[in-house]
Amino acid sequence: xxxxxxxxxxxxxxxxxxxxxxxxxxxxxxxxxxxxxxxxxxxxxxxxxxxxxxxxxxxxxxxxxxxxxxxxxxxxxxxxxxxxxxxxxxxxxxxxxxxxxxxxxxxxxxxxxxxxxxxxxxxxxxxxxxxxxxxxxxxxxxxxxxxxxxxxxxx
Numbered sequence: 362x363x364x365x366x367x368x369x370x371x372x373x374x375x376x377x378x379x380x381x382x383x384x385x386x387x388x389x390x391x392x393x394x395x396x397x398x399x400x401x402x403x404x405x406x407x408x409x410x411x412x413x414x415x416x417x418x419x420x421x422x423x424x425x426x427x428x429x430x431x432x433x434x435x436x437x438x439x440x441x442x443x444x445x446x447x448x449x450x451x452x453x454x455x456x457x458x459x460x461x462x463x464x465x466x467x468x469x470x471x472x473x474x475x476x477x478x479x480x481x482x483x484x485x486x487x488x489x490x491x492x493x494x495x496x497x498x499x500x501x502x503x504x505x506x507x508x509x510x511x512x513x514x515x516x
Contacts, residue, residue, distance in 0.1 A: 372448035457485040
């Protein structure tokens, strides 16, 4: 386990998260994996590639926490700061405070994004009844919370 992934787990625990469900893996980079809460969304994984941490939500979305974006006297200290932000973000994700979107043109993925529900004055219970995050036109947008995919209610 890398120092940055250790720092992530320590901060995650400090924030009240359960670290016992995280699994270690090592494919290309050292990785922590939180098994999927919903199979259609997929697991959360955090990769440490040495200068940034990458958080992935199944095959739907990924976001980067680059050590270069933080202040610190060394690359290692900047990456540790990033790890603390990843822990806060993951806590928000598993609390269903973050919505993820994946956009498709025909069957080809053309992008993904995420947004905080409270920034859009919505909640996990009400977001499915909004158009927030939907691109429209001939672009299909799938939206997800950690707990489940979201489908807009018809009617």
